[in-house]
Amino acid sequence: MSRGISHAHSIVEPGPISRNVAGVIVIVYAIVALVPLAWIFLTSIKTPPDSISYPPKVIFDPSLEGYCNLFTTRSRQTAEYLQTLAPPSGVCEKIARDRNMVIVGPSNYAPRFLNSLVIAFGSTALSVLLGTAAAYGFSRFKVPLKDDLLFFILSTRMMPPIAVAIPIFLMYRELGLSDTKLGMILLYTAVNVSLAVWLLKGFIDEIPREYEEAAMIDGYTRLQAFFRVVLPQATTGIVATAIFCLIFAWNEYAFAVLLTSGEAQTAPPFIPTIIGEGGQDWPAVAAGTTLFLVPILVFTVLLRKQLLRGITFGAVRK
Amino acid sequence: MNDVAKASFIERAATATPAPVARVIKGLSDRAIAWLFISPTIILLLAINIFPLIWTIQLSFTNYRANRPNAEVKNIGIDHFQSILTDPDVWAAMQATAHFVFWTILIQTVLGFALAYLVDRRFRGHGFWTTVILIPMMLSPAVVGNFWAFLYQPQIGLFNYVISFFTGLDPSSFEMIGSVKLAPWAIVLVDTWMWTPYVMLICLAGLRSIPEYIYEAAEVDRASKWRQFWTITLPMALPFIMLAVLFRGIENFKMFDLVNLLTNGGPGSTTEVASITLKREAFEKWRTGYSSAFAIILFVTVFGLANIYVKALNKVKSR
Numbered sequence: 001m002s003r004g005i006s007h008a009h010s011i012v013e014p015g016p017i018s019r020n021v022a023g024v025i026v027i028v029y030a031i032v033a034l035v036p037l038a039w040i041f042l043t044s045i046k047t048p049p050d051s052i053s054y055p056p057k058v059i060f061d062p063s064l065e066g067y068c069n070l071f072t073t074r075s076r077q078t079a080e081y082l083q084t085l086a087p088p089s090g091v092c093e094k095i096a097r098d099r100n101m102v103i104v105g106p107s108n109y110a111p112r113f114l115n116s117l118v119i120a121f122g123s124t125a126l127s128v129l130l131g132t133a134a135a136y137g138f139s140r141f142k143v144p145l146k147d148d149l150l151f152f153i154l155s156t157r158m159m160p161p162i163a164v165a166i167p168i169f170l171m172y173r174e175l176g177l178s179d180t181k182l183g184m185i186l187l188y189t190a191v192n193v194s195l196a197v198w199l200l201k202g203f204i205d206e207i208p209r210e211y212e213e214a215a216m217i218d219g220y221t222r223l224q225a226f227f228r229v230v231l232p233q234a235t236t237g238i239v240a241t242a243i244f245c246l247i248f249a250w251n252e253y254a255f256a257v258l259l260t261s262g263e264a265q266t267a268p269p270f271i272p273t274i275i276g277e278g279g280q281d282w283p284a285v286a287a288g289t290t291l292f293l294v295p296i297l298v299f300t301v302l303l304r305k306q307l308l309r310g311i312t313f314g315a316v317r318k
Numbered sequence: 319m320n321d322v323a324k325a326s327f328i329e330r331a332a333t334a335t336p337a338p339v340a341r342v343i344k345g346l347s348d349r350a351i352a353w354l355f356i357s358p359t360i361i362l363l364l365a366i367n368i369f370p371l372i373w374t375i376q377l378s379f380t381n382y383r384a385n386r387p388n389a390e391v392k393n394i395g396i397d398h399f400q401s402i403l404t405d406p407d408v409w410a411a412m413q414a415t416a417h418f419v420f421w422t423i424l425i426q427t428v429l430g431f432a433l434a435y436l437v438d439r440r441f442r443g444h445g446f447w448t449t450v451i452l453i454p455m456m457l458s459p460a461v462v463g464n465f466w467a468f469l470y471q472p473q474i475g476l477f478n479y480v481i482s483f484f485t486g487l488d489p490s491s492f493e494m495i496g497s498v499k500l501a502p503w504a505i506v507l508v509d510t511w512m513w514t515p516y517v518m519l520i521c522l523a524g525l526r527s528i529p530e531y532i533y534e535a536a537e538v539d540r541a542s543k544w545r546q547f548w549t550i551t552l553p554m555a556l557p558f559i560m561l562a563v564l565f566r567g568i569e570n571f572k573m574f575d576l577v578n579l580l581t582n583g584g585p586g587s588t589t590e591v592a593s594i595t596l597k598r599e600a601f602e603k604w605r606t607g608y609s610s611a612f613a614i615i616l617f618v619t620v621f622g623l624a625n626i627y628v629k630a631l632n633k634v635k636s637r
Contacts, residue, residue, distance in 0.1 A: 014439045023441030026433060030450040033511060037453065039476050040465050052474045054489075130359045137355035141348060149360070156367040158620045160572040162596045163613030166606060167370030167377070170384060190366035193359055222351055253460030253575035254593075258601055272464040272579055282468055289461050300456045304449045307456075308519065 040293070043286035051282045066283030068092035069276065070109050070291075074101040109288055112270040116292075118181055119266055120249040123188035127245045128238060130189065131196025136226060138197065139204040140212075150201075153194045161254035169259060181264045187255055192245040199244070203237025204230065240306040243299065250296065267292050378611035385604040398611035408612070410587060411595040417502055418577075418591055419570045422509045423563055429510070430517025431559060435551075437518070438525045448522075455515045463576040466508045470494040470580075495581050498588045505577050505589055509570065517562040524558025525551065557635045564627055571620050592616055 014022070043051050045062040074096050085102070088094040096103050138146060168187060169178070177183030211233070212225040220228065231238075257269035271288045274281055300307060346354070378398055382391045402408050433451065437444050454462070469477045473490045482489040494504040528551065536546045574593035577583065583590035583598070590598075596616070600609035 019439045019441045022436035022439035023444070023447075026436050026441070026444070026447050026451070029433060030447050033451060033454055035476075036462070036466065036469060036511070037457075039469065040462075043468070054474050054479070056474070056476050056479050130362065133355035134359035137352045141352035143352060143356060149356075153359075153363060155621065156363060158568060158572075158624060159367075159371075159617055160574065160593050160596065160613065160620075162574055162593050162600065163374070163617060164367075164370065166384075166600050166610055166613060167373040168366070169601075170373070170606075171370060173384075186362070187366060190362050193362060197359060221346075222348060223346065226351075247456060251458035251460070253458065253578075257460075257578075258597070268458050268460040268575075271461050280468075285468070286465065289465055292461055293457055296456050296458075297453065300453060301449060304452070307452075308448075 037293070040286050040289050043282055044290045046283050046286075048276065048281065048283055051286075063095070063283075064091055065095050066281075066287035068095050069107075069281055069284035070274065070287040071107055072096070072103045073105050073107050074099075075104050076101050107274075108265075108270060109267075109274075112265055112267045113291070115181060115264055116250060116266040116268075119184045119188065119264070120246055122181070122185040123192060123249045124242055124245040126185065126189040127192035127196045128242050130193050131200050131241060132231075132234070132238060134193070134197045135200035135204050136230060139201050140209070150197070153197055156194050157191070162258070165255055165258045168255075172259065179260045179263045179265075184256070184260060184264050184266070187259070188245075188249045188252065191252075192248055195248075196241050196245060199241045200234065200237055203234050203240075207233045236306060236309070239303070240309055243303055243307055247296065247299075374610045374613055377607050378614055380607045382607045383604050384600075384606040394607070398608045399615070402608070402612050402615060407587070408595065411590050411592050414502065414587075414589055415571060415573075415591040418505060418509070418573065418589075419567060421503075421506045422513070422570050423566050425506070425510050426514045426517045426566060427559060427563060430514045430562065431521045431555075433514065433518040434521035434525055437522060451518065452515045454512045457512070458575075459512060460575040460579055462512070463508060463579040466504075467495060467580055470504055472496070496585055498585055501581050501585060501589045505580055508576060508580060509573070512576070513566060513569075517566060520558050520562040520565075521555060524555035527558070528554045557631065560627075560631045560634060564624065564631065567627070568620060568624060571616075571623075 042058070044066045045064070046057070046060055047063045047065050050057050050060045050063075051066075068091065072092060077100060079100060082097060082100060082102070088097045093103055137143060138150060143149065172178045172180075172183050175183075177186070207230055211229050212220075212222075215225040215229045216222065251268065252266070253268040256266045260266065260269070267288070271285060271292065272280075274285050274288055276284065379393055379395060380391050381394050383389065437448055466477075469475050470493075472478055472493045475489075477494065478489040478492070481487060481492075492500060494500050494507075532550055532554075533546060536550060541549070572593060573591055574597070577589055577591055577594060578597070581589040583594040596609055596612055599605050599612060
């Protein structure tokens with residue numbers, strides 16, 4: 001993103017005033033935009049009564065109740081019955097007892113979260129693998145109908161997901177892939193691979209052919225040249241592409257809500273269904289949301305260079 | 319990369335010993351490798367994109383219902399297409415979609431470009447704050463959209479509280495999601511919050527693609543900043559702005575997750591955008607044939623509009 005030191009004293013550098021004003025406006029926007037996210041986190045450490053009090057509480061006693069409720073299922077008991085029980089062991093059990101409840105088992109959040117991990121990483125690995133190979137093929141070889149194929153690959157992204165889901169639903173029902181992780185991995189891969197091919201073809205186009213040709217003159221086969229010369233050079237592009245695939249698969253909702261219900265359900269369709277007694281249990285929903293967003297937040301901050309490059313690069317090429 | 323680096327790189331590549339496995343596949347011609355590399359992707363796309371698409375087209379001419387797999391399937395020609403195009407509910411959905419697409423694009427483009435312009439002033443820490451601004455677009459629209467429903471609650475929601483704090487309105491006097499007047503704006507607001515950063519990034523790429531020397535020449539000619547903006551910055555960034563509009567347009571035409579969790583098309587069918595109608599027809603009423611026809615109409619619409627737009631974009635680019 002740097003523009004090089006040669007411009008440091010250029011006559012078109014913005015002046016200090018315009019620079020500072022710009023900075024203040026951008027920072028104010030950023031902070032306002034973060035308020036909803038901060039509120040999600042704050043709600044996740046509130047008790048249910050605190051979460052729905054008016055005016056909204058910014059100062060409160062933090063509680064783990066949201067996180068406890070997120071991971072457990074509880075049942076209400078009479079005070080007499082509770083007195084017959086042994087004293088509570090563990091934080092969550094104690095919180096439940098205070099609400100006249102006992103923990104009866106784990107909730108579905110952990111398995112749903114695990115499904116999200118498996119499906120997101122599985123489909124990302126597959127998309128990047130297929131995408132790299134296809135991008136190299138399109139970049140280096142004469143493929144009949146190349147432009148048509150590339151356009152076709154991209155146009156598959158213009159379908160509304162619900163429109164795609166109708167025949168996929170029928171097809172998966174026939175093939176026994178409904179509500180399976182494999183089915184979701186294949187579906188997300190099919191969606192992501194089009195973007196992967198486009199992004200990676202751009203990155204590979206940038207690697208001079210002479211590198212491979214030199215390697216091949218020195219006795220490498222084409223495949224060896226691909227693995228030892230092209231792949232290491234394309235690492236940045238592959239990482240950028242993988243981030244995109246991962247974010248899409250991690251965040252995807254439309255297919256997940258229509259095609260999965262239990263076994264392979266991911267976290268996004270599950271989180272809105274977290275309910276307590278009398279409506280949504282907002283601290284638990286916020287806790288589930290927080291845990292779900294944290295991996296992406298960490299990702300964004302750690303890999304922002306690749307991310308920025310990927311977004312703008314993909315946009316400019318398409 | 320300079321010549322020295324290149325030479326040393328080739329040297330390194332040349333001195334590495336070829337693996338024995340490679341000898342087995344040494345006989346593969348370039349042609350074979352090309353197909354070996356490309357065909358898995360093509361096969362996957364054929365199986366999961368094209369075959370279903372053809373199936374959708376076939377279903378759109380029948381009265382098939384997915385919840386009655388054993389019922390007799392009749393070919394009914396173009397009846398579905400006719401009834402969809404004359405259905406006032408469908409046109410209402412198209413209107414809701416158009417409202418959503420138009421306003422989100424307008425607001426996001428203005429806001430996104432303004433932010434990009436400000437970030438391009440390169441104040442101290444602009445890299446960090448750019449990353450911070452990006453955060454909303456990285457998050458799951460479904461999960462975050464669901465939480466916005468909480469922020470929008472009358473009486474207890476933070477949004478209503480903040481609005482009433484600044485305007486003095488009674489926080490329970492208006493409902494963002496529950497009222498016919500405000501619900502379309504509730505989804506526009508959340509989408510804007512999420513996707514303005516995306517438009518900003520693309521505009522930023524546009525602004526950074528403008529070569530410095532043009533501004534330097536303009537300075538030498540004593541062109542005012544105002545004039546520089548209208549004659550250099552905006553025209554040269556325009557192709558990028560138009561690209562951002564294209565991407566947001568396609569995405570928002572398909573919009574499902576955010577709206578489904580925020581309003582689910584309600585109240586009534588005020589915010590029932592095309593994808594929500596499609597979901598109701600396909601997965602609630604189980605009118606598979608009808609919804610297939612609707613899906614095709616939507617696809618053709620997006621595809622057609624996008625193509626016309628790309629033609630215009632190419633004209634601007636080649637100017």
